[in-house]
Amino acid sequence: DAGVIQSPRHEVTEMGQEVTLRCKPISGHDYLFWYRQTMMRGLELLIYFNNNVPIDDSGMPEDRFSAKMPNASFSTLKIQPSEPRDSAVYFCASSLGIGAYEQYFGPGTRLTVT
Amino acid sequence: GESVGLHLPTLSVQEGDNSIINCAYSNSASDYFIWYKQESGKGPQFIIDIRSNMDKRQGQRVTVLLNKTVKHLSLQIAATQPGDSAVYFCAENTGNQFYFGTGTSLTVIP
Numbered sequence: 003d004a005g006v007i008q009s010p011r012h013e014v015t016e017m018g019q020e021v022t023l024r025c026k027p028i029s030g031h032d033y034l035f036w037y038r039q040t041m042m043r044g045l046e047l048l049i050y051f052n053n054n055v056p057i058d059d060s061g062m063p064e065d066r067f068s069a070k071m072p073n074a075s076f077s078t079l080k081i082q083p084s085e086p087r088d089s090a091v092y093f094c095a096s097s098l099g100i101g102a103y104e105q106y107f108g109p110g111t112r113l114t115v116t
Numbered sequence: 117g118e119s120v121g122l123h124l125p126t127l128s129v130q131e132g133d134n135s136i137i138n139c140a141y142s143n144s145a146s147d148y149f150i151w152y153k154q155e156s157g158k159g160p161q162f163i164i165d166i167r168s169n170m171d172k173r174q175g176q177r178v179t180v181l182l183n184k185t186v187k188h189l190s191l192q193i194a195a196t197q198p199g200d201s202a203v204y205f206c207a208e209n210t211g212n213q214f215y216f217g218t219g220t221s222l223t224v225i226p
Contacts, residue, residue: 006159045160045205045216058212093159100212102148102167107159 006108008094014114020082023111026075027096035105036069036079037093045093051077052100084115124203125220135193137220139206144187146208151180151191154219155202163191163204198224 007026015021027034035050049059054071062069066085071077081088091112095105129135141149147168152160166173166180166189173180179192189206203219 044218047214047216095159101209101214102165104150104162104165105160107152107161109157110159 006094006096006106008092008108008111010111011109012112012114014116015084016116017085018083019115020080021084021088021113021115023079023092023094023113025077025079025094025108027077027094028106029075031096031098031106033097033100033103033105034071034077035095035097036077037095037107038090039093039110040090048079050100081113084113086115089113089115124218126223127220128223128225129196131196131198131224131226133196135191135196135200135222135224137191137193137204137222139189139191139217139220141187141189141206141208141217142215143208143210144184146210148209149180149182149189150207150209151178151189152205152207152216153200153202154205160205193222196222196224198226200224 009024032053036048037045038048039045048061049069050057051071067081069079091110093107093110095107097103097105150165151163153163154160164175164178164180166182171182177194181190193200201224203221205219206217208215
């Protein structure tokens, strides 16, 4: 398997623009996670899905952020409108289960909002 | 102005020496722990895990020790190599809740 795939790897956009980050989890993994990593706050869980259904979105910063998982092989994280403070590396991860299961992380998307 | 951010603990070791990275966790009910390694420009990668009913687990060149009494986790890397240079995170899991530590930056000096 190719592992978790994320696109784009780098995104530079202007404040106010819509940004869409994409993730393809490992086939057969029932759980998908979106994280944000910054120097200020470290690695933060934003939201996770089980079988395409959002389970816990308590980490989503505000209404500007939304995530969807239309099918088992694709998820998006959208920021609209984007702000400079959204600049971070966004990771997607997937796992076979929740709890005592390893999460497999993608390479991340580095987002810069100017 | 001066930026305020996470001040990652740092550890520098000579190549060939053993490394010990420590982590304090917060929830006494946590029942599963993982160590991840994150190299520059990459996502975290699983290294080793341990369940709360164990106090030690060994892998290839790595050992994880769990002390539930003081809620402390450590990662020992034997014969540290330059490729071990990275940020190491511990993660604790309680049911469906899991938390990542802030990480420790390991630098291996050739």
